[in-house]
Amino acid sequence: MTKEHIQIIADDREQQCDIPSIMARCTEVELLVKRLPCGDYSVGGWLLVERKTVSDLLLSIVDGRLFRQAYKLSQSAMAALLIVEGHFKEKENPALDRRAVLGALASLTLTFGIPVLRTQTCQETVQLMLYAAKQHQFIQHGIVSRGGYHPRSLHKRQLYVLQGFPGIGPALARNLLQTFGSLSAVFDASEAELNNVRGMGVTKAAGFSQLLGSQYKESQ
Incomplete structure (x- = not known):
């Protein structure tokens, strides 16, 4: 299979972080920057990614923004993913009970059907999106069968x-x-x-x- 470029659309509000500039330096990425109706990154036209730092995740739980965004993501024709970037620190938001965070993450995965993945840095976030895009390309070309977990019941x-x-x-x-x-x-x-x-x-x-x-x- 010839090497394919990965088209990624970054929401223009993401330019305040390092991710678009990291992507722009990747020779395999065709980067476009424009306003997206929901999500922060559209990867290969099939995956919609919402990226949140730990502090932004906590704030979005408090103000209810997370669930409004999750609803929009769940209504998209594309697969959706939430990436939480950074490290959780004790007393990051003292007003927010840890149980509220766990409940919010459970709601995202079980109610809205949006998987949540963790990264530590902007660089790792970019790598995760590229890994996902490449795996999708392999599957689209029939190279990877649907292996792994096979339920019995x-x-x-x-x-x-x-x-x-x-x-x-x-x-x-x-x-x-x-x-x-x-x-x-x-x-x-x-x-x-x-x-x-x-x-x-x-x-x-x-x-x-x-x-x-x-x-x-x-x-x-």
């Missing part, structure tokens, strides 16, 4: 199948199965019916229906 295998679709995380997969009752019923559901499932949204419902209903062509 029936209900976990059903969830696993749905989580193989772009933008469908554990919470949304569970909502789909609880709503329709079986995988075949999920696949037979209309776009309008899918749109009514909590966490699905218009764009994800349209993308899911298109993926299931489109004729396979080798050149696509």
Whole structure:
């Protein structure tokens, strides 16, 4: 496979940190800077990344901004990811109980279906996004099979199948199965019916229906 450039769109408000300048020095990155409707970085047109330093994460929990952002990310047609950058320090925000932080992170992953990954520095954040983009390229070219964890129980295998679709995380997969009752019923559901499932949204419902209903062509 020939080496492909990775197109990354950085929100223009991210120019105050070092990440866009680090990306600009990467020969494999095609960097664009403009205002994004949600998220801080669009990676390869398939991954939407919200990046937060530890202090900003804590502030966004206090003022409720985190959950508004999480809702917008969950409605995107792209897969979503929250990267928390830096080190948690004792008494970073004395007014915020540790239980509130754990509850917020649990809500992000289980309710909104947004995975949370940790990095220590801006450089590591860039590397993480590039690793994700390269792995996605490998899969798109059929180089990597879906290996690793294979659940044994029936209900976990059903969830696993749905989580193989772009933008469908554990919470949304569970909502789909609880709503329709079986995988075949999920696949037979209309776009309008899918749109009514909590966490699905218009764009994800349209993308899911298109993926299931489109004729396979080798050149696509």
